[in-house]
Amino acid sequence: MSEQKEKFADEILDKALANYSHAEPRLGLEGRVLARLDEEKQSPARVWKWAWAPAAAALLIAGGLYLARPRTQAPPAVAEQPAPPRTAATKPELPPIQAAQARPRSARRAAPAPQVTAAAKLSQFPAPQPLSEQDRLLLAYVRSQPQAAAQQARTSGQPMAEIKIDPLEIPPLEPDGNQPAPER
């Protein structure tokens, strides 16, 4: 390839590449995109897509409550068994000196008496409490699904519509057997 042709090709390539992606959209592109986004925000499919979220949040909260419940130690079950006969063989007998040494006096004296101290007065009432398990779960849910949580928060405060029941009308019974035909 001659130098002149190479230079010509180089020049054309530069200019053609500069023009390659120079495209202007139709007027109002931003408006059309924003309108499409509004549709997306209000799409019922999107709402149903997250319909599982409240159920999942409820499950998480229930699980958290279950794990965080206070665990009291149940007293050991006592099976009703016949008491073993008290015989001399079963009753351990210690020598008199050993029995006296089984629990030294000093140990008994050393047991500390419970002391009651006045609680320090807090500067703020009520005192700030750490987040509960439910609060932490709710926080995690809100951070992961802010839109769904916001939607629920908005709708939860709305009062329910009153239920209306039409008055019941019962036609009187005719003594001669000519009862009116039931209305369909």
Place this chain on the structure above:
Amino acid sequence: MAVGQAILSEGILIAEAGADLVEALVREHARFVYRVAYAVLRNHHDAEDAVQETFIRVWRHRGELRDVREARPWLARIAWRVAVDKRRRPADLSLEEQQEAAQGVRELQAQGAGADQLAISAQMQELLAALIASLPRDLREVVTLSTVEEMTSAEVGTALGIPEVTVRTRLFRARQLLKEKLAAVMEGGS
């Protein structure tokens, strides 16, 4: 109860802030996203569809917007993927299409068209699209994004997930190949 309300209020604020941010991105970068899509799709209608799809994806991931440091390459990356997924025809054009485009350029040249006139002609743009499509994929991606006028090599690298040095190297190789092919076409070869 008060804690729960505070948490919900924070969630509402986050959601609204995310929505505002997406709207700002649309207003500021819609045209840029359009050009990225057009560079791949070469069709106005498809490019606009790709822009819509890109911003819907952004909307769905608006919770991550706070972590995005540079919006332009991030948007370019999404738009690139959307456009590549959307491209109907295979990247490599048929030999027949390339020859048709080359014939159009040769006819213009024979009529005495200068470099400027040739470069902006539809025939040359069609030929260039065919030549770019015939490049290996790694070179094609770099040269296509580099033609979007506002994109720097660093932004192309961020969008494609490759270092800037690699972008420059590939761009150099791509231009060499394109120049050779173009010169051959203009001389009358295939």
